[in-house]
Amino acid sequence: MSQAESLDKISLRYGNDLIDWDLSGDVVLFDVRDPKSRCDPERFFLQAGQAIDSARPDLSRVGIVVADKTRLCNYPIYLPRLMEAFEKRGIDSGRIRFFIAYSTHARQSDAESFVAYGEVYRRFTFIHHDGSNPDSFALLGETSRKIPVLMRKDLLECTFVLTFGAISHHYFAGYGGGRKLIFPGLGFREAVYLNHALFLDRAEKRLAPGCRPGVLDGNPLAEDLEEHEAFFQAHMAIHGILDRNGKVCELIFGAGPSDFRKACAEHARNCELPDGKRYSWVLASCGGHPRDINFIQSHKAIQNASLFVEDGGTLVALARCRDGVGSSTFLPYFSMEGFAGAFERLSMRYEGNGGTALSMMTKTARIRIIMITDLDEKTCRIIGVKKVSHNQALRYIQNRKGAMAVLPNAGLLVRVPKGPVHGIRSKDR
Template sequence: INRHAVETGFLIATGTVVLHYFAGFGGGPKSIVPGLAGVQTIAANHSLNLDPLEDRPDPRVRIGVLGGNPVAEDIADAAGMVRVDLCVNTVLNRQGEICGLHAGALDAAHLAACAQAAALYTVSLDAQADLVIASAGTARNFLQSHKALFNAWQAMRPGGKILFLAPCPEGLGGSNFAEWLKLGNPESVIRHLRSHAEINGQTALSTLAKGPSTVMVTGMPPELVRDIRAVPAGTFQEGLDHCLAELRAGGTARPAIRPMPSASHTVPLPWDGPKAYHGAINTAPNTGE
């Protein structure tokens, strides 16, 4: 942990709370780890995203879940070793405006902000869709667009398709994200992450798992789209026609379609239902049952 933060006479942790795809939520203790942590500490924490026994993501690592999530619990444990005198966390609405401000002790302020963020951004679905049409809005690059793709994945049935609209005028983003993608498949990324854990590697793992289900309408060159294992489409209609043809070939002639025009700000509940979100507020362990 940064020496200045440890030795200061009064430490204030600030941040905005959003749902995070493997840390559960942002804000709160994440201001300490990874916010003020050294590279080795951050890498050790991110490595907990992987199942310790199998080459796969750890199923306990969930968006919007703190209790039982090994990444979130490690962050909380590490932050507990640092004296935080005041935590100030905000929650933003879909227009990026402050709609909530929570201040006080680190855990209390953070959990209050988590409760508001979960209420604001999560949605319950009556069924998963055959085809999800998702927009990343004005995200400047793919790394910023990834959360929209992740959320769309939550709304798609196994074997379904995602038509992903992500302009990405600045390309992939990230200093070495492209190198992680060139590993080509989730299994290779997992093996590399075991010894070289970092955030862009975690995002590459998530991306390469979702790419084969994705048709992407974007300003990125087609070769970059193929690097994320997705199918490039020049127009919305071309992408839609491709998705419908793939679904028909798989036996789905009249697909259920779900639009997600603000996919970056819409988090479908995990398909095992709201029970999995119980840990988001009171940190009760998530057993995955």
Template sequence: MTKGLTGGTIPLLYGKKEITFNFSKLEVRDILLPFYPAPLDDIVKRIKYSLLFPISSLSFRLHFSPGDKVLILVSDITRNSGLDIFLPILIEELNSCGIPDKNIEILFTLGIHRALKEEEQLAIFGKDIGSRIKAYNHNAWSDETVSPGITSRGNQIFLNRKIFEADKVVLTGTINFHYLAGFGGGRKSLLPGAAQYDSIIKFHLLSLYPEPGKGRHPKASAGILTDNPMHEEMEEVLDMVKPCFLLNTVMDSSKQIVEVFAGDPKEAFMKGCIYFLDHYAVRIRGKTDIVIASCGGLPYDINFIQAHKSLEYSKNALKKGGVLVLLAQCSDGIGNNTFLNWFEHKNVEEFELALRKNFEVNGQTAYSTLMKAKEYKIILVSSLPKEVVEKMSITPATSIEEAMDIAFSITGSSCSAYVIPQAAKVLPYMVDR
């Protein structure tokens, strides 16, 4: 963090571009940044070491026998995990165990995200892997599923059939904050990543308090795992499937791998979450009138649904009734065809009842968006049409300069502010003075 700035400029990412923000008219209390560790000297060496000496697990190779059918679960285009670096290493290790390419398959754990085009898949893991290994998009609406069981909350879970056709399942991904499940990564590859739509709906319903009218469950929040009903549900599904190994990464703002957590799917993930919290949760000693946040560019601002996560985290640094300026290009639009329909409900209480009656995953995101739009003044700098932004009860702006003019018209010129250049990665939290 850089404290007490009263003038200067800072670059903010917007899609693939960089925008220079001049804050000379603003008293910036802090620039909230994650604490990035030094880059790894040799990423490949670190990955191989993590496979040889994993967390609470046998070495990677010892989990496999010659001829095993192996399924590797991977993230989609909205989550950069360093797949192009670690996937060739995993496949090389499997080949050395006597497992040929034809026995290895890749499943993109899309949840309800759109299917990836072939060129998008190749952009993620490269042409060499694309020519050797079969890759599939998970389809949440397909009936090609198998149920591993019923959770303690009474939800019968259905997952992609390929998980159960494989002899061994390997989970991969990247650890991030998740605004409902505490953290992304780990068990999230299975639920909701590889789950059937009905299972995904039941899972996301856990984000609401059991009693109608009480809104969001207080523990279904970023950075929280203890007593988080969504995390607990995912852990139960993990126990049902029993994947043999997990490899999760932590990425920096340059989309480079800064740490690797590999081994037992529960223990390695938990170690990764502790590490991520230590580096990406940023302490603040007070909230400000204005927060200026950039998602951090692609893929974090590819659409509004992804950008909403930055909105969720950034609000932690904002006074009630304050102004939140968010830079999110949203080159892929909103991210879901039915999302905007939910904003026919302008009242939060009415919205909650409608959501419980006819729950949709993106309805929950819309509900969360409206809650914040009612509590704060949100100004969005994006490529979305003006009428689309306004329908969400958000004020549109075409530039950071226009957004700040609007902000000052609300707060006046004498106000405090935080700037968060990588808001998708930073979770502000209050500490006592």
């Protein structure tokens, strides 16, 4: 699918900055394709009104579920127009409440929330989800994998629930956005951990091979999420399709699993490549902020980029991690006598970002990872990566032998086992 191309210079995103690279030798550039822009605020306002009218919902109590700062969807631009569509139909601010789908992420500050959602954050009620209090949830049943389906009581009180968020790949759930805004986004913490524990193949003592980005069928974790949705489904979903810069290019209205899958396929069309040749050297950027806001988010890009690296090869990753690791439960798993010890602990009680720790261990056992990052050197040593400066990384790359793959948007570009080609090479852009 690719061939060596001449690429002498490139700028790669690092947080909100760009780092310039002078490259030499054979370089193969792999990147995503930006979707055509089919969305603007006025068109969205009209579409939202038509969708609401077609659904003929009971708008007595409206609940709108949005993502947190790690998964933005141009909210300051489009939420005001959505509110106008409701207001035009006689729905005042007192009948609308927003739920921020943190899942197990840390709560944002008011300042961060204002940046994420704009003026709407000051005008409407926003509920910052906390999944730790069992009294806030009602039991609806359990999935076939014996995972309880617990829903926020105040969400169940809403007569109309709308989810609004960007579709993305997820490194073990297949895809993010859509139904994931409700669960695990608004889930009870222990139930979220039980679902995430499906990432573990306990019989083989390994990570479940079906749990990978771009895979829904045969992915036990994704299949469990679909069962959750059967108990409680949003009345309407707005799925955002973004370009590499995080700009919304299309907003797809729908509801239920079928429409979610269609939105995932639209996202995949621009971001997937079939598995292929692996390289001894790979230079990868997460794609900048917010994809490298912390290590937990950056790991998704590192996982994607690792699939381009041959066994024993080297990945040079740009991951600023402005907010540090992004989890208090991640690092302790690296002091449990390696993969086997951490796996055993998680098998007994899955908690926090343990699956991410295991996933990272599998990569550092197979390849060398060099990272340009704001993380301190001690943290880098714990997770098994070497922290370097830009100049040090450049010397490594210039002294390499053989071809090197370059991934400017590793947080978006996903290799899948087989199927249609959705990603593109630079010369096809």
